[in-house]
């Protein structure tokens with residue numbers, strides 16, 4: 001049996017970052033596919049570069065900005081976000097809650113009046129009950145009705161009443177009254193939210209980021225085309241589908257937590273399987289669209305809250321970073337979420353063309369579109385079910401006692417971003433190297 005100080009599951013950004021930050025310390029990365037990068041890989045076709053929908057790098061932490069600058073000393077770009085909402089047949093600025101200018105007057109009135117009413121109601125304790133209550137408590141009925149509820153119902157495939165709300169404070173902008181009023185009577189030029197600007201490799205797509213980080217690690221520490229089939233958390237032994245067993249001191253997992261729980265053997269297995277069965281996730285079907293000419297609107301990405309349109313978001317790679325398409329051409333991504341396997345490619349294409357035409361991004365699909373490819377991300381958006389906190393507390397206690405560290409968006413079973421995957425890897429490596437991280 002092989003012995004390893006640290007076994008890392010998954011070679012996406014979180015796994016690679018862990019390996020990078022562990023440096024020369026004894027470790028092995030197990031990856032089911034034949035390449036590193038996970039969701040941060042880019043596809044190249046006919047001179048176009050497509051990421052797995054928009055993957056724009058928001059770097060709030062200095063150490064991550066420094067790492068990115070070190071990897072891309074003179075070939076990185078920083079881009080100011082140009083984001084819109086498309087609803088009621090018009091474009092408004094992001095975020096919806098503080099930019100209702102341009103919507104029909106009755107809609108603006110409902111949004112502003114609802115916000116004022118919510119502001120007056122100082123008891124915010126109900127916001128903790130669920131995502132719907134959070135929207136009602138902090139944004140009010142009008143904004144909930146015209147954006148938050150329909151948009152998030154599409155994105156997560158469940159009504160916000162079915163979702164916990166702990167993540168909202170970080171990710172959903174809470175405007176002030178003066179911002180809401182100013183944004184109702186004029187289109188102000190201000191940037192709100194955690195992602196007002198972002199970083200990106202000058203060439204090659206977002207896939208260059210994990211690729212360069214991977215190149216700074218030792219390729220001999222990776223085992224590709226292998227996956228775990230059982231995890232004995234008490235004896236700290238993992239069995240691989242190659243039949244091999246590996247004994248570890250620390251296990252760092254970036255694979256979907258639901259899958260890891262299903263692999264647990266021993267006395268905790270029944271509880272782990274019960275928790276895994278409660279965990280739900282929305283899959284993302286997306287279209288890569290190559291245009292014969294530039295997109296008919298200069299915006300970066302667009303939120304589509306209305307139920308009458310199937311996709312929840314549209315973006316333009318080439319508007320954001322022109323080298324992602326050949327000169328004089330444009331490229332788009334269109335996103336749609338669903339649960340489980342998806343068999344409606346033709347319908348998604350038709351509906352996307354209808355939406356893009358209504359938005360003025362294309363005029364005539366025959367004339368404007370070169371090719372469309374359908375792709376699917378099986379694990380896209382974690383749905384924060386009601387038992388989420390209780391389950392996560394049990395997992396954290398158990399895994400904490402058995403040297404298991406969860407990293408990355410799916411490993412931790414949460415909503416976060418590429419930057420968090422990098423930070424998770426760094427912090428976990430630090431813990432391991434400093435001898436913390438659970439008794440043996």
Ligand SMILES: Cc1cc2nc3c(=O)[nH]c(=O)nc-3n(C[C@H](O)[C@H](O)[C@H](O)COP(=O)(O)OP(=O)(O)OC[C@H]3O[C@@H](n4cnc5c(N)ncnc54)[C@H](O)[C@@H]3O)c2cc1C
Pocket residue numbers: 009010011012013014015030031032033036037038039040052053054055056057058226227228254255256259284377379380381407408409410411416417418419421
């Ligand atoms: C639609 C969408 C848009 C996004 N947009 C952005 C954005 O604009 N900006 C941003 O910062 N973030 C964005 N994200 C989030 C970002 O993709 C993630 O935060 C980040 O890629 C997570 O990296 P990771 O290494 O944790 O996971 P992953 O990239 O999923 O890597 C996990 C790795 O584990 C491997 N694996 C899985 N199961 C097994 C198994 N059983 N055995 C062995 N290996 C396994 C996978 O093959 C993969 O390589 C977006 C996510 C989605 C879904």
